Amino acid sequence: MDFEFLFNNIVELTVTGLVLGSIYALLALGYTLVYGVLQLINFAHADVFMWGTFAVAWLFILLGVHGNSDLAGAAPYLILALVVAAATSGGLAMLVERVAYRRLVRKRALSYIILISAIGASFVLSETMGIRDLIVEFLSNAINAVIGIFGGHVDLSEFFADYIGRARGITTLPLTIKPTTVLSIGNFNLRDTDITIIAAALIMMVLLDQFIRRTRLGREIRAVAQDPEAAALMGSNATNVVSKTFLIGGIMAGVAAVLYQIKVGSTSSSIGVVLGIKAFTAAVLGGIGNLRGALLGGLLLGVTENFGSAIFGTQWKDVVAFLLLVLILLIRPTGLLGQTLGRARA
Amino acid sequence: MRKFRERAGDWLDDKLTPVGAVLGRKPIKVPLIILGVLLVYALPILNLPLITTPDSDFPNVLFTVTVYAIVAVGLNIVTGYAGLLDLGYVGFYAAGAYTVGILTAYHFAWPFLLVLPIAMGITLLTGVLLGAPTLRVRGDYLAIVTMGFGELIRITIRNTAWLGGTGGIKAIPAPQSIGAPDGLFQIPHLAWDGLNPLIDLSRSTKFLVFGVLDATPYFWLALTALIAVIFVERLVKTSRVGRMWEATREDEDAAEIMGVATFKFKLLAFASGAFIGGLAGALFAAKAGYINPISFPANLSILFVAAVVIGGSGNRWGAIIGAVIVAYLPERFRELENWRLWFFGIALVIIVSFRPQGLFPSYSQRKARRAARQSARLDHSEVTADV
Numbered sequence: 217m218d219f220e221f222l223f224n225n226i227v228e229l230t231v232t233g234l235v236l237g238s239i240y241a242l243l244a245l246g247y248t249l250v251y252g253v254l255q256l257i258n259f260a261h262a263d264v265f266m267w268g269t270f271a272v273a274w275l276f277i278l279l280g281v282h283g284n285s286d287l288a289g290a291a292p293y294l295i296l297a298l299v300v301a302a303a304t305s306g307g308l309a310m311l312v313e314r315v316a317y318r319r320l321v322r323k324r325a326l327s328y329i330i331l332i333s334a335i336g337a338s339f340v341l342s343e344t345m346g347i348r349d350l351i352v353e354f355l356s357n358a359i360n361a362v363i364g365i366f367g368g369h370v371d372l373s374e375f376f377a378d379y380i381g382r383a384r385g386i387t388t389l390p391l392t393i394k395p396t397t398v399l400s401i402g403n404f405n406l407r408d409t410d411i412t413i414i415a416a417a418l419i420m421m422v423l424l425d426q427f428i429r430r431t432r433l434g435r436e437i438r439a440v441a442q443d444p445e446a447a448a449l450m451g452s453n454a455t456n457v458v459s460k461t462f463l464i465g466g467i468m469a470g471v472a473a474v475l476y477q478i479k480v481g482s483t484s485s486s487i488g489v490v491l492g493i494k495a496f497t498a499a500v501l502g503g504i505g506n507l508r509g510a511l512l513g514g515l516l517l518g519v520t521e522n523f524g525s526a527i528f529g530t531q532w533k534d535v536v537a538f539l540l541l542v543l544i545l546l547i548r549p550t551g552l553l554g555q556t557l558g559r560a561r562a
Numbered sequence: 563m564r565k566f567r568e569r570a571g572d573w574l575d576d577k578l579t580p581v582g583a584v585l586g587r588k589p590i591k592v593p594l595i596i597l598g599v600l601l602v603y604a605l606p607i608l609n610l611p612l613i614t615t616p617d618s619d620f621p622n623v624l625f626t627v628t629v630y631a632i633v634a635v636g637l638n639i640v641t642g643y644a645g646l647l648d649l650g651y652v653g654f655y656a657a658g659a660y661t662v663g664i665l666t667a668y669h670f671a672w673p674f675l676l677v678l679p680i681a682m683g684i685t686l687l688t689g690v691l692l693g694a695p696t697l698r699v700r701g702d703y704l705a706i707v708t709m710g711f712g713e714l715i716r717i718t719i720r721n722t723a724w725l726g727g728t729g730g731i732k733a734i735p736a737p738q739s740i741g742a743p744d745g746l747f748q749i750p751h752l753a754w755d756g757l758n759p760l761i762d763l764s765r766s767t768k769f770l771v772f773g774v775l776d777a778t779p780y781f782w783l784a785l786t787a788l789i790a791v792i793f794v795e796r797l798v799k800t801s802r803v804g805r806m807w808e809a810t811r812e813d814e815d816a817a818e819i820m821g822v823a824t825f826k827f828k829l830l831a832f833a834s835g836a837f838i839g840g841l842a843g844a845l846f847a848a849k850a851g852y853i854n855p856i857s858f859p860a861n862l863s864i865l866f867v868a869a870v871v872i873g874g875s876g877n878r879w880g881a882i883i884g885a886v887i888v889a890y891l892p893e894r895f896r897e898l899e900n901w902r903l904w905f906f907g908i909a910l911v912i913i914v915s916f917r918p919q920g921l922f923p924s925y926s927q928r929k930a931r932r933a934a935r936q937s938a939r940l941d942h943s944e945v946t947a948d949v
Binding site for chain 2: 256257259316320326328329331332333335337338340344489493496500529532534537539541542545549
């Protein structure tokens with residue numbers, strides 16, 4: 217128990233908590249949106265996000281960007297990374313919906329059956345990343361078996377060595393983004409990367425909120441969330457809407473992936489499990505199915521977790537989130553702001 | 563295509579029904595059962611070609627498979643009978659293993675056979691403690707909460723010096739041998755030259771001597787435990803409790819209205835599952851001799867769920883076959899070992915999509931499916947008759 221540390225660094229801890237919280241909040245959107253329309257947990261979402269973080273790293277390797285840079289210098293690459301990561305995560309999220317959900321939802325399978333299918337999908341996504349060196353080697357051998365007949369030979373493993381090296385371990389972003397201190401009060405330094413992450417997350421949240429409120433697709437999503445059958449009778453294609461909902465969630469995960477890379481600067485195939493539980497906690501904390509709840513829950517979780525790890529030690533950081541999840545579900549399972557994407561408030 | 567898939571499913575059903583019926587339901591002649599059990603006990607001695615694992619020690623593999631089978635039977639109670647998706651089952655496995663580690667080696671030096679029931683008791687208690695707050699939560703929330711608890715147990719072990727911390731617990735003693743050092747008697751293994759059995763005198767198992775070199779006595783111990791578990795589980799399943807579990811799984815609200823105290827029965831299922839998971843963990847610890855937090859990763863839980871679902875959740879024999887598939891195949895085909903999680907992830911998606919009842923569904927599910935098919939055929943024939 218180290219309360220003194222907490223009080224001495226409370227501003228710093230709050231800001232870094234908000235930074236982590238913004239990433240949780242963006243991820244929580246994926247859970248909340250899908251829960252809103254399907255009443256199911258989008259189990260593979262965290263792995264879709266994990267692929268986004270790899271998309272960023274691979275893009276940087278592809279472009280040959282490396283060394284150190286400040287945020288302004290890295291900005292053009294980061295904006296490109298935003299597009300690539302959003303496309304990767306969005307596409308994968310739609311694929312997950314198509315493969316793991318659509319058929320079972322149409323058959324009205326029991327919810328735990330659909331959940332198992334989603335867990336399978338999540339497993340495949342993270343394992344594919346974890347054994348990507350073996351997969352490339354296998355493909356390489358298969359191709360060589362064919363083109364070997366004509367005397368050709370390729371070594372994909374060597375060609376992709378930068379991308380598949382240490383498949384089970386940690387892949388660091390080749391470009392190190394150095395934060396610049398913008399403002400300094402006492403022992404607290406406000407860094408530009410932190411401001412950027414929080415601002416970017418807030419902007420995305422506002423955009424999404426307005427999108428759901430004002431556009432035709434947003435209205436359809438809300439309609440399907442309220443009553444899929446009535447929505448279908450009114451002429452909206454529920455399957456299509458669900459698929460697009462996954463896409464939107466995936467895009468948000470892609471944005472979160474870029475912010476994560478700015479903050480952390482490395483990734484691995486197994487980050488999905490813990491991040492997924494935390495983002496889900498954030499969604500439940502705010503009220504699952506509620507977009508603004510996801511933002512509130514994410515930020516709150518980030519800060520609580522930081523305070524918790526300041527008091528109990530950083531090795532207990534993940535425990536704080538799990539305990540919080542259990543507490544909310546016991547005390548107020550509908551979350552702080554209440555559920556439902558369907559209501560006008562969403 | 564759809565038609566073909568349905569046909570294929572039906573065909574598989576028809577082919578598997580007699581197998582499943584013999585395995586799971588119809589009273590088979592007692593001598594046949596005894597013969598079968600003896601054959602399983604003799605597997606490491608017989609060392610049958612094709613079945614035996616060329617790349618790794620066969621008795622060792624058999625032990626692992628049996629421990630997975632115990633886990634599958636336990637998880638089948640939670641997930642298959644009561645319909646509670648538990649993604650943190652590895653937590654109970656760890657609790658059992660650590661109780662053994664602590665009581666036989668790390669802080670005390672009690673004998674294994676005394677510690678075994680204590681380990682199961684402590685795991686049962688863990689199950690009740692974790693289940694009591696979480697089982698009020700809705701079904702799909704439960705999955706993620708249990709997953710959180712699995713991680714919680716692992717992190718707690720990692721951060722607590724009293725539990726061994728990151729270094730884990732080393733030198734866990736083997737169970738007490740009977741008639742050591744040479745055992746009550748020795749049984750030579752068979753070696754095969756093509757199809758000719760030869761007696762391999764260089765390799766013989768000392769009966770009931772638990773050592774490092776020979777895993778056969780551990781396999782016998784685990785198999786005995788598995789048989790005991792199946793025996794008790796069978797009694798519980800066919801009792802009122804088993805029916806309450808199934809009622810809760812199918813429709814919790816309806817069950818509650820009919821007077822089933824669903825929470826109580828869910829907790830009972832959760833605790834029974836934990837109890838059996840603790841047994842498996844205890845056996846694992848005694849055999850391995852060394853445990854650390856890395857031995858209990860989160861995706862082991864998912865592998866356990868995969869075993870139950872692939873085999874057929876709700877049917878203990880299906881779950882056991884699932885466990886054999888999940889634990890044995892990667893050892894038999896060693897070059898595929900790194901692919902196994904990937905492969906079973908894909909298997910989960912495919913099985914759940916096209917055959918949600920698993921490869922070997924339970925008797926009641928098979929019956930329901932057959933009835934549905936027959937009524938569909940009747941409908942169809944009526945239509946054609948009208949035309």
